[in-house]
Amino acid sequence: MRTTELCDLSIHAALELLRRRALSALELTRAHLERIAALDGRLHAYITVTAEMALAQARQADERRARGDDAPLLGIPVAIKDVICTRDVRTTCGSRILENFVPPYDATVVTRLREAGAVLLGKTNTDEFAMGSSTEHSAFFPTANPWDLARVPGGSSGGSAAAVAAGCAMGALGSDTGGSVRQPAALCGIVGLKPTYGRVSRYGLVAHGSSLDQIGVLTRDVRDAALLLRVIAGHDPRDATSLDAPVPDYVQGLGNETDLRGVKIGVPKEYFISGIEAGVESAVREALRVMKGAGAEVVEISLPHTQYGIPIYYLIATAEASSNLARYDGVRYGLRAEDTDMWQTLFRTRALGFGREVKRRIMLGTYALSAGYYDAYYLKAQKARTLLRQDFERAFQQVDVLACPTTPDVAFRIGQKLDDPLQMYLSDVFTVSLNLVGMCGISVPCGFAGGLPVGLQLMGPPLREDMLLRIAYAYQQRTDWHTHRPPLSIQISAGG
Ligand code: GLN
Numbered sequence: 001m002r003t004t005e006l007c008d009l010s011i012h013a014a015l016e017l018l019r020r021r022a023l024s025a026l027e028l029t030r031a032h033l034e035r036i037a038a039l040d041g042r043l044h045a046y047i048t049v050t051a052e053m054a055l056a057q058a059r060q061a062d063e064r065r066a067r068g069d070d071a072p073l074l075g076i077p078v079a080i081k082d083v084i085c086t087r088d089v090r091t092t093c094g095s096r097i098l099e100n101f102v103p104p105y106d107a108t109v110v111t112r113l114r115e116a117g118a119v120l121l122g123k124t125n126t127d128e129f130a131m132g133s134s135t136e137h138s139a140f141f142p143t144a145n146p147w148d149l150a151r152v153p154g155g156s157s158g159g160s161a162a163a164v165a166a167g168c169a170m171g172a173l174g175s176d177t178g179g180s181v182r183q184p185a186a187l188c189g190i191v192g193l194k195p196t197y198g199r200v201s202r203y204g205l206v207a208h209g210s211s212l213d214q215i216g217v218l219t220r221d222v223r224d225a226a227l228l229l230r231v232i233a234g235h236d237p238r239d240a241t242s243l244d245a246p247v248p249d250y251v252q253g254l255g256n257e258t259d260l261r262g263v264k265i266g267v268p269k270e271y272f273i274s275g276i277e278a279g280v281e282s283a284v285r286e287a288l289r290v291m292k293g294a295g296a297e298v299v300e301i302s303l304p305h306t307q308y309g310i311p312i313y314y315l316i317a318t319a320e321a322s323s324n325l326a327r328y329d330g331v332r333y334g335l336r337a338e339d340t341d342m343w344q345t346l347f348r349t350r351a352l353g354f355g356r357e358v359k360r361r362i363m364l365g366t367y368a369l370s371a372g373y374y375d376a377y378y379l380k381a382q383k384a385r386t387l388l389r390q391d392f393e394r395a396f397q398q399v400d401v402l403a404c405p406t407t408p409d410v411a412f413r414i415g416q417k418l419d420d421p422l423q424m425y426l427s428d429v430f431t432v433s434l435n436l437v438g439m440c441g442i443s444v445p446c447g448f449a450g451g452l453p454v455g456l457q458l459m460g461p462p463l464r465e466d467m468l469l470r471i472a473y474a475y476q477q478r479t480d481w482h483t484h485r486p487p488l489s490i491q492i493s494a495g496g
Pocket of ligand 1: 130156175176177178179181208317428
């Protein structure tokens with residue numbers, strides 16, 4: 001098979017070939033490294049490519065298989081967002097302050113991927129400390145959307161999404177604090193799943209908003225998402241917020257159903273606001289029709305506090321970030337800009353090490369937490385967050401899942417929202433609530449608007465990733481949106 005074909009395979013199809021010895025992990029990994037070499041000069045999806053390490057891991061995977069090992073991801077090349085710690089591999093968080101930081105340990109998700117036999121291709125670009133919706137806030141370079149190189153891939157897991165969409169990784173991990181897995185998945189035409197808060201260990205994930213952060217998966221189809229989630233989910237004694245609940249066999253659970261009879265889908269009317277792009281709305285409405293055609297009952301529902309999602313999120317996320325980022329002091333690790341004394345060194349390190357968006361959030365968050373304002377902002381936001389959770393709890397007494405657009409518009413142009421933080425924050429209007437209530441969600445490709453991908457978001461109650469995946473899979477079985485690939489032109493014209 002040629003590189004192009006190998007890089008277009010789904011994970012499950014590649015596993016079949018690997019099991020039948022029709023393909024080796026080494027061939028598969030080489031194909032991906034070649035693809036990265038050909039395309040990443042244009043895409044900039046990767047901050048670090050670990051080619052040597054990947055080839056060594058691929059050889060090991062082939063040896064393991066020769067010994068009869070059939071670990072669930074044996075020989076599958078994947079990418080990891082650069083906010084997740086990898087032992088001996090630089091982990092920058094897209095920031096100058098950690099530009100040369102090499103973690104001495106692996107995040108739990110990385111340990112689990114390694115044990116499952118995955119091959120690590122490298123670390124993907126991200127908005128600095130995962131703060132952003134376009135990957136333009138990376139301290140290094142913006143990532144391009146493989147569907148249109150002049151547009152953003154979304155963010156903050158834009159590097160992971162672009163890599164998977166362009167065939168530069170078979171799957172990837174991202175992190176989702178307010179939408180950063182689902183939103184870039186939607187904008188790049190792939191699947192992105194944010195698990196329930198606590199479903200996946202955050203040990204080794206660099207903290208952004210600790211009560212919101214969750215590691216998720218980005219893949220080209222729903223079955224692949226189930227495969228990856230099954231490997232990384234589960235209790236971890238190293239993360240006190242990780243849930244001690246059994247992990248269902250998400251892959252088995254997909255069945256071969258295309259039938260949605262007995263499934264009740266709620267459509268929150270607050271998610272079809274004015275300002276939503278017409279092509280996005282019509283693609284999502286068409287998806288609802290497909291699910292109805294499959295036998296699902298589709299009903300309108302209300303999540304009345306939706307309009308407070310963005311303000312609540314940007315108070316809580318910035319408050320938590322300002323506290324989490326206090327650890328970058330030029331003393332313990334990361335950049336150190338030496339000055340006259342300890343305080344001056346700290347000030348200078350942070351002044352030089354953090355970018356504009358990070359500084360903006362540290363200031364906002366510190367303000368929201370400061371004496372005299374704490375009650376008015378942070379505490380108020382926490383109370384409103386409870387109301388939002390009650391909206392969802394009430395909704396899930398009436399329906400199984402909620403369906404809506406993942407984003408209000410398709411991928412925007414690089415630079416378009418960079419100088420307007422509020423416009424940028426509004427990109428998350430449909431995704432932030434789910435993090436605030438700690439529940440699970442998935443974005444699946446559901447069409448195109450003006451030639452750019454549109455995402456359908458399904459949201460489910462806590463720990464019901466199995467149900468979300470099953471419904472998403474049934475939808476996918478009835479459509480072919482997940483089979484569309486970005487135009488070949490970028491593959492041919494790339495390399496420079
Ligand atoms: N775009 C949102 C933010 O800027 C969400 C980021 C994320 O999920 N990491 O905070």
